[in-house]
Amino acid sequence: MKPSPVTYHAPATVAEAVGLLAEHGDDAKVLGGGQSLLPLMNLRLAAPARLVDVTRIDGLGAIERRDGAFELGAAVRQAQAEDDAALAAACPLLAAALPHIAHREIRNAGTVCGSLAHGDAAAELPAVALALDAELVVHGPRGVRTVAADGFFRSFLETALEPDELLAVVRLPVAPPGSGAAFHELARRAGDFAIAGVGAQLTMRDGTVTEARVACIGVGAAPVRARAAEQALAGGRADERTIAQAARAAAAELEPSEDLHASAAFRRHAAETLMRRALHEAAARAESNGREAS
Amino acid sequence: MKITLTVNGSRRELEVDDRRLLADVLREELGLTGTKVGCSHGVCGSCTVHVDGRAVRSCIMLAVQADGRAVRTVEDLAAPDGTLHPLQQAFSEEHALQCGFCTPGFLMTALPAVEAGAPLDAGQARELVSGNICRCTGYDGIVGAVVRASAICAGAAASGAEAER
Numbered sequence: 001m002k003p004s005p006v007t008y009h010a011p012a013t014v015a016e017a018v019g020l021l022a023e024h025g026d027d028a029k030v031l032g033g034g035q036s037l038l039p040l041m042n043l044r045l046a047a048p049a050r051l052v053d054v055t056r057i058d059g060l061g062a063i064e065r066r067d068g069a070f071e072l073g074a075a076v077r078q079a080q081a082e083d084d085a086a087l088a089a090a091c092p093l094l095a096a097a098l099p100h101i102a103h104r105e106i107r108n109a110g111t112v113c114g115s116l117a118h119g120d121a122a123a124e125l126p127a128v129a130l131a132l133d134a135e136l137v138v139h140g141p142r143g144v145r146t147v148a149a150d151g152f153f154r155s156f157l158e159t160a161l162e163p164d165e166l167l168a169v170v171r172l173p174v175a176p177p178g179s180g181a182a183f184h185e186l187a188r189r190a191g192d193f194a195i196a197g198v199g200a201q202l203t204m205r206d207g208t209v210t211e212a213r214v215a216c217i218g219v220g221a222a223p224v225r226a227r228a229a230e231q232a233l234a235g236g237r238a239d240e241r242t243i244a245q246a247a248r249a250a251a252a253e254l255e256p257s258e259d260l261h262a263s264a265a266f267r268r269h270a271a272e273t274l275m276r277r278a279l280h281e282a283a284a285r286a287e288s289n290g291r292e293a294s
Numbered sequence: 295m296k297i298t299l300t301v302n303g304s305r306r307e308l309e310v311d312d313r314r315l316l317a318d319v320l321r322e323e324l325g326l327t328g329t330k331v332g333c334s335h336g337v338c339g340s341c342t343v344h345v346d347g348r349a350v351r352s353c354i355m356l357a358v359q360a361d362g363r364a365v366r367t368v369e370d371l372a373a374p375d376g377t378l379h380p381l382q383q384a385f386s387e388e389h390a391l392q393c394g395f396c397t398p399g400f401l402m403t404a405l406p407a408v409e410a411g412a413p414l415d416a417g418q419a420r421e422l423v424s425g426n427i428c429r430c431t432g433y434d435g436i437v438g439a440v441v442r443a444s445a446i447c448a449g450a451a452a453s454g455a456e457a458e459r
Contacts, residue, residue: 001334008295008312008358031359038354039335042315051312053359079348103425105403106336108348109355190424 003041010053014060014139014168017052021164022141024050030166031055032114033077035106054166055111063087069135069171078107078115078125090174092181092285093131093201093213097124100183103191116152117167119159119222122193124183126153127223131199131215134172140165153222176211179203180285184274185217188261194218195262196270198226200278202238204286209233212246214279219256219271226250229275238283247275297361301326302370310357317341317352320367328368328398332427339426340399343367349403368398371405380450381408384443385436392430400426404440411451414444 008031011017021028029048031037032055040046054060060073063084070087078101081087081094088095101107101115101124115125116136129136129149136147141164152160161167175181185197196218203211212233214226229250236242251272258264299306301324310319320326320343329352332340336354343352344366371379378386381401391397400423407414407422414422419440420433428436 002315002318003313003356005311006313008356010358010361034354034356034359035336035351038315038356042334042354051356055359102336103339104422105339105342105349105351105425109345109350190421 001042003038004044004047006041006048006051008051008053010056012056012058014057014166017054017057017166018139018141018164020050020052021166026163028052028163030074030114030117032074032111032117033109034114035102035110036114036118036120052166054168060168065090065174069173072112072170072172074111074113074166074168076112078110078112079104081112082107091132091172092175092179092289093183093199094125094128094172096181096183097128097199100124100185100194100197106191113167113170116170117159117161119153119157120193121153121156121220121222122195122197122218123223124185124194124197124199124217127197127199127215127217129153129170129172130223130225131201131213132172133213134170136167137169137171138165139168146171150225155221158222175201176203178205178286178290179211180282180287180289182278182281182285184278184281186270186274196256196267196274198271198274198278200275200282202233202279202282202286204238204283204290207237207287209236209238209283214246214250214275216250216254216271216275219254219267221257224254226253226275228253229279233279238279238286243276243279243283246279247272250275295358295361297358299357299360299362300364302366308357312356312358314357315353316343316345316355316357316360316365319357320352320365326367326369330395330398332395332399337427338396338399339403339423340396342399342402342426344402344406347406349406366402368401371401380446381405381439381443384439384446388435388439388442390431390435390439396426396428396430400428400436404443408440408444408447411448412444413448414441416441419444 028050055075061075181201185194229246232246256267330340332338341353
């Protein structure tokens with residue numbers, strides 16, 4: 001239960017980090033807070049020869065609002081995001097999701113970008129990025145590219161990142177006025193990985209849903225955007241019947257797998273129930289935020 | 295790699311293998327065996343220490359990741375004359391430990407919230423320590439101890455503020 005031999009690098013700049021990744025390729029692994037990577041290394045499920053710690057890079061530890069979005073650098077810890085009131089107000093789905101990630105002691109070390117780059121299908125932050133149409137700013141030896149969250153999360157622990165690339169910044173769009181969000185999940189123990197989970201952010205104006213963003217975790221090889229639910233909700237009222245229809249339509253499209261913890265049918269049923277709850281709560285918060293704004 | 299840690303207030307310069315876990319360096323290099331290693335993958339909470347004032351799991355952090363930072367372990371809680379910290383005293387009075395293996399982790403997990411000076415109710419205490427596992431007590435004693443200690447620290451903070459006035 002100890003990591004195999006490894007060489008640790010703590011570059012001070014993105015260019016230096018990218019240089020190390022370019023030099024060592026598959027042998028190197030980017031290290032954020034290490035809250036997913038270190039357990040894998042202890043269990044010898046991962047044995048990188050080099051670690052490139054990006055949390056000491058100047059400028060990547062900031063949470064900044066720019067052009068209608070919040071930018072979070074690769075060194076931003078989950079607890080730091082959780083404690084940022086301006087970020088919570090602007091990105092309510094992120095604020096709703098963060099407390100579900102393991103426990104505070106893990107969020108004190110774990111980074112937002114690290115969770116996205118790890119790409120666990122049962123993790124909360126990939127679903128948040130997907131639902132919000134986040135942009136991921138990726139640095140590599142071939143330059144800088146911006147990748148849409150839709151398409152970034154490919155399969156089990158597989159993302160659009162190349163081994164020599166670094167996820168430097170995630171850009172989360174600010175929610176329109178009158179938005180509310182909720183994140184509901186089912187886990188065997190608070191803080192465990194979710195058997196199924198749903199994040200929803202609704203924007204309401206005069207009782208009508210103007211924008212619906214919904215994503216599910218734990219029900220596939222990657223987080224799943226619940227487009228059927230979004231379409232069922234947009235332009236209508238978030239009443240009991242519409243929410244039930246939206247959740248049913250989205251659950252019918254899911255193709256969850258079966259494992260030790262739950263059957264596929266149970267996961268689909270759980271996702272539908274969690275989605276109904278999340279949508280009700282998000283709608284209530286959106287209406288309340290809309291009243292405060294006006 | 296050569297690293298510098300400030301451990302319980304003392305500056306320590308160490309030469310450590312890059313793969314060494316912070317928990318192992320604290321226990322084996324520095325002799326601070328109060329920190330326990332239980333599950334070795336961040337699930338049980340018995341290795342919890344503070345790095346720069348925040349509770350983290352020292353079994354899933356490399357010592358090199360803590361280079362230049364301040365580390366606080368359970369050994370720092372009691373006064374030099376052996377007087378227990380109010381949180382430790384409350385654990386004793388509420389029978390919040392049996393074998394004691396998980397206790398340092400529970401103490402370091404609960405400490406920041408207890409020292410923040412606001413009283414916690416049982417629900418908040420339970421949530422606070424929900425990431426730590428104890429296989430002896432059934433948790434009621436632990437929750438009771440955290441509630442009691444938070445009330446004592448809140449009282450001390452309030453009377454301190456009173457005295458300043």
